[in-house]
Amino acid sequence: MQQPATTALLRAATSTFESLVLLFPEPLAIEGAEFLPIAAAVDVAYGGAQTGRVAVAVTAGVLPALAENMLGAAAAPDGQLQRDALGELANVVTGNVLPLVHGAAAVFRLAAPVAAIPGPFHPRAGERQVAMVRLQMDEGEALLALFEQDGGAAPDDSGAGAARVAAAAA
């Protein structure tokens, strides 16, 4: 069953944070929010039934926690491993949100995660933002957004206030 895009992104993100990295987030409002500085961000591009990308950004406290929990490390792994862990988290979120948005019959091919610098939350030329969620956990915050190319099948509920979020997250 297809879900509205924001609900799907929230579900995929929450499940992935909980199961993959053992962090337990709560959703936060986006409207009127003041965001903490972003420590790292990645994009996972995809093609197939639709073309787009999922962007994931985290604040400083979340980044080492991802790698520590995924690897079971006693101390924070180095910066590269921390970014790799963020990339894998983004990859799993992407793989889980697409069938929720587009249905289980749709076939997608995911690209490798790439660092998104500067802030990933501005739609690029030809893109529209179709969902954004903000999560809070003990270690900090995470922002996730789903962008798709104009002209394809359009998931609904693109977030109002996205421009303000984009400006704050950049």
Added chain:
Amino acid sequence: MTLNVLVVDDSAVMRAMIRRTLSLSGIALGEVFEAANGVEALQRLGDHWVDLALLDVNMPVMDGEELLSRIRASEEWRALAVIIVSTESSDTRLARLRAHGVEIVHKPFTPEQLRNTILQVTGLTHAAASNDSASSSGDFDF
């Protein structure tokens, strides 16, 4: 008995996580080999005896679906126990993969899901697959 396992995933972090999950699963492991894509995986299979392969789907150079086709087309490896460990959710693609006689563990996964699927594809009982240091209760400290 111990299992030699090949973990194929382009993410070094995911390979490390799967290796860690395997070590926590209570399954008696022999050697655990790693490969970052299908080409490397075929090299490992050629160099080492492997009882079980855990394959990602989306990988550069040679993806998991092509790798699986090569394995099943090979006289030497066609009976290899294979589990797909992937974010792949497309019914279409999953049906193609299952047609090759594999089981699928969806990311994110729990140690229990991975262990139960390993027992399923290898045909081992929990007792036969367990190592001495693992809890016999089936619980995990993860």
